[in-house]
Amino acid sequence: MRTVASVPAIGLDCLAAFGAPPRFAQTLHVGRPNIGERAAFLRRMNDILDRRWLTNNGYYVREFESRIAELLGVDHCVAMSNATVALEIVTRALGMAGEVIVPSMTFVATAHALQWQRITPVFCDIDPLTHHIDPTRIEALITPRTTGIVGVHLWGRACDTKSLHAIAEKHDLRLVFDAAHALGCTRQGRMVGTFGDAEVLSFHATKLVNSFEGGAIVTSDEDLAARVRLMKNFGFVGMDSVEHEGTNGKMCEASAAMGITSLEAMEEFVERNRSNYEVYRKRLIGLPGIRLLEYPQAEHNNFQYIVIEVDRNWAGLSRDSLMWVLHAENVRARRYFYPGCHRMEPYRSYFPHAHLLLGQTESVLEEILVLPTGSALTPQDVNAVCDVIETALSMAPAVERHLAHCVRDSAPSEGPMKPQANTSIHHA
């Protein structure tokens, strides 16, 4: 195990948390958008204006859909305004009702998409190594009201699709995957997008490929694809004929133009993510108390998230203290998806004891920290982020001592946490 002994003996005041100037003049974000070829995007935007066709199944939406379907090897891609609406539509189109089993370790949209339709999300614990729903815990949660499972391919790593397929088949449940993080990734060589009854992609600004806002349902089930197409367009079949219940989930042409432009640069984005990930790996591997979530080498990965766990006992520093130190340096590390859906409203009130069955989820959420990557970062930036982590760890006891009085629970979105007045620095 590598130690941090090689770091020169320096005082706490080399860190911005304790008075030094921040290492980065401009904030490094998790989820800074990747931008494709600007000229190509602007050409498409001009063309959209010339055509005067701005939304409603336009030329660029259809092109985007067919490019995504081809990339994934599915028969149908139905583009939508965002992944949350896509999840709502697909679970409804599949007839999910009553209870649906879902991990709590996900962005709250996964649970909200169910709850919005008065389907009860039943939270399942995770495998602490992968952060994915633990298939061995699913069957104990199945009741006569259970109609489906929503698996989440968190961090771009596909979850255990084989076990989930087997459970769904055995209990006659519908199976959907939230693939918001996993465009271009594989499981046992098979492309994400091809599993379950359907999968849902996100093209939100923070995703590998973005369409500003956007999402899609991908499936090879022709009837399902036809149904969701109707549902995302108010149920309209012709000009005056509504044949289905529906809503407005349409993607507009400007989003599709951005999506296509972004998709054209996808390999470049993945390559940048991969090289950033390699630098993180080299620098962080073996640091005491730091575990970097690895990407399986045999699969295609998009390396979109750099996820570490901070074991306070080994690191000598808590996750929140490390986050505090990074924020002060203008590195906006995020503790996704703290505190877990089950501890957010309305679920916290509905299921006040849910945490009793979510031990692994709870402990991962106490240790997790997501670090910036993407095309806005260079490997030099990554090295500088790792310098901060290494420095903080090398002085862990002193950092912890001095941060003891900080406001620990400030939400990251409220800005870097500030030490209270009595957090004065005396050299360690």
Ligand code: T4K
């Ligand atoms: N399922 C899963 C597993 C998901 O992760 C998500 C979304 C969904 C479903 C639902 O997909 P959509 O309905 O959104 O298509 C962000 C995103 O808003 C959310 O889309 C994403 N997951 C989640 C993981 O991250 P926040 O609350 O962290 O967003 P925000 O605004 O703080 O953005 C993150 C960082 O990116 C910020 O520090 C600033 C930077 N940023 C953001 C935007 C929007 C930019 O630099 N430029 C920008 O334009 O949720």
